[in-house]
Amino acid sequence: MKLSLVISLQPTSFEALAFKGKKGEWLDPILKKMKELGFEGVELALANPLEINQTRVLKIVNKYGLEVPAIGTGQAYLRDKLSFLNSDEAIRKRAVERIKRDVDFAKLFGGKVIIGLIRGKIGKRLDKAKATNYFVESMKACADYALEKNLNLVIEPINRYETDFINRAEEAIELINLIGVENVRLLLDTFHMNIEETSIEHTLETSKPYLSHVHVADSNRWAPGCGHLDFESIVRTLEKIGYRGYLSAEILPLPDQLQAAQKTTSFFMGISERL
Numbered sequence: 001m002k003l004s005l006v007i008s009l010q011p012t013s014f015e016a017l018a019f020k021g022k023k024g025e026w027l028d029p030i031l032k033k034m035k036e037l038g039f040e041g042v043e044l045a046l047a048n049p050l051e052i053n054q055t056r057v058l059k060i061v062n063k064y065g066l067e068v069p070a071i072g073t074g075q076a077y078l079r080d081k082l083s084f085l086n087s088d089e090a091i092r093k094r095a096v097e098r099i100k101r102d103v104d105f106a107k108l109f110g111g112k113v114i115i116g117l118i119r120g121k122i123g124k125r126l127d128k129a130k131a132t133n134y135f136v137e138s139m140k141a142c143a144d145y146a147l148e149k150n151l152n153l154v155i156e157p158i159n160r161y162e163t164d165f166i167n168r169a170e171e172a173i174e175l176i177n178l179i180g181v182e183n184v185r186l187l188l189d190t191f192h193m194n195i196e197e198t199s200i201e202h203t204l205e206t207s208k209p210y211l212s213h214v215h216v217a218d219s220n221r222w223a224p225g226c227g228h229l230d231f232e233s234i235v236r237t238l239e240k241i242g243y244r245g246y247l248s249a250e251i252l253p254l255p256d257q258l259q260a261a262q263k264t265t266s267f268f269m270g271i272s273e274r275l
């Protein structure tokens, strides 16, 4: 199982990131450390790919021979308030344009583009039917664009405390079928599944035909091994369903950044020795 770590290329209010961007030369030493720890990939989260030096990021990623399995886009919602469910059509269009720029950025690495918090919330202004229409319309536009570039979009169910739209795998799968473009797939995150799903293992099995990316964090969103999820059983289930993608750790930087990253690789190396 290949391991990756989610980091942010820009400063952000989102907490579950081992490392966050800051001014100056910070990316090179972090990727160097990740490579030393045994990560094969780095998942890059950011607010707007047009605000960063993409060539420089590509150069540093290549220098350490890391893959970029996915691009995280939630900061466009948290910072810039863009979403597919905004009742203002102009904002929905800007959200679609932002995802298209994320697709361009992801194309540099061949990674998937994550549809997480950018989907927005139903809230009090919308109902579920209208939200579904808005979401499907925006997703079709983004998926057609990504299909031309041969890239996948992955929808991530997120727990009820962070969003009121798409909390469970079953809901995402229903929408994937409604969107009906072949490059729209599923991302499952063990932290959200622990809150929302009846059984993590059963959900992984029933999601098999759709599953294309996996986020890992323990029950407390610390590094795997620091909470009470049964990762040995989770990894065994992923192997059983033939999942060949990344386990990408989206975790709080606790007890500190370096230890969170270290614990992730040492924990999964221990599991693969035992299985």
Ligand SMILES: [Mn+2]
Binding pocket: 156, 189, 215, 250
């Ligand atoms: Mn996640």
